[in-house]
Amino acid sequence: MTTLPDEAKLRDALGVLKDREQVAERLLLASDQHSFDPDTELDWDAPFEEGKWFWPPELVSLYDTPLWRRMSEEQRMNLARLENASLASLGIWFEVILMQLLVRHIYDMSPTSSHVRYALTEIADECRHSKMFARLIHKGGLPTYRVTPLHHNLARVMKTVSTTPGSFAGTLLGEEILDWMQRLTFPDERVQPLVRGVTRIHVVEEARHVRYAREELRRQMVTAPQWQRRMTRVTSGQSARVFALSFVNPQVYTDAGLDRHEAVAQVKASPHRREVMQAGAKRLTDFLDDVGVLRGVGRRMWKSAGLLA
Numbered sequence: 001m002t003t004l005p006d007e008a009k010l011r012d013a014l015g016v017l018k019d020r021e022q023v024a025e026r027l028l029l030a031s032d033q034h035s036f037d038p039d040t041e042l043d044w045d046a047p048f049e050e051g052k053w054f055w056p057p058e059l060v061s062l063y064d065t066p067l068w069r070r071m072s073e074e075q076r077m078n079l080a081r082l083e084n085a086s087l088a089s090l091g092i093w094f095e096v097i098l099m100q101l102l103v104r105h106i107y108d109m110s111p112t113s114s115h116v117r118y119a120l121t122e123i124a125d126e127c128r129h130s131k132m133f134a135r136l137i138h139k140g141g142l143p144t145y146r147v148t149p150l151h152h153n154l155a156r157v158m159k160t161v162s163t164t165p166g167s168f169a170g171t172l173l174g175e176e177i178l179d180w181m182q183r184l185t186f187p188d189e190r191v192q193p194l195v196r197g198v199t200r201i202h203v204v205e206e207a208r209h210v211r212y213a214r215e216e217l218r219r220q221m222v223t224a225p226q227w228q229r230r231m232t233r234v235t236s237g238q239s240a241r242v243f244a245l246s247f248v249n250p251q252v253y254t255d256a257g258l259d260r261h262e263a264v265a266q267v268k269a270s271p272h273r274r275e276v277m278q279a280g281a282k283r284l285t286d287f288l289d290d291v292g293v294l295r296g297v298g299r300r301m302w303k304s305a306g307l308l309a
């Protein structure tokens, strides 16, 4: 008899879940109407414009630190260029992980369902995005920044064994914070037109990915076995910590001619940077809180990652 309240709660929660097929059908329709081929959509032959930023200065990790105030405008713009390359490299890493998670997610499902057809559409989007980010790095003559071997291998394990709710919580972490920054970047007239074009395409297509992952995570946090829901709270906290550490590759500071240790310490101590990261994560953390991911030890990990106030 003690199980009755739980069952009633489950029925209530199921009531707010949207039909999986209906969600996918809407997303497929939107994909038909607004998908882009970056190779033809963007002008890759136009030279970069003198005096324009590769990333809005306020979103550069060192912005408003004592070190930033000592830097010349030229040094600041160069750091923004390198951070753009670091974020584009990170974007490719996330997308490759996500593609594998999506393939694993649909492996046992009906291949003709709309839910699976949308997952395949999203994988195709991510393929185009990864090539677009790589082309941007290449055109800018910029370095490719790789995460540390430890994080690279942690992700190898995670993408191979993660549970379905764990996979979708990780997906949202990879998508939503970068998306928040890109939403500020594409309308910004101080920014290089090519960077604005890349971020605009990404924002439009990512909105659907976020919707798909949110609906699925909400469903999973009601229907998945309890051990998976519990584990998701911890693994998402751990992923948030890895995410915060690898968000900007510290090699950018060395490449910009700065003292790497001093730069890392100043970023860590920067109230502006903390605000930016927490503002970027706010939409995501509100949602994760709502669906029951941010509890217990996992919640403390999100705080120690600096992504939750």
Ligand SMILES: [Fe+2]
Residues within 6 Å of the ligand: 095, 125, 126, 129, 202, 206
């Ligand atoms: Fe993407």
Ligand SMILES: [Fe+2]
Residues within 6 Å of the ligand: 126, 175, 206, 209
């Ligand atoms: Fe995506």
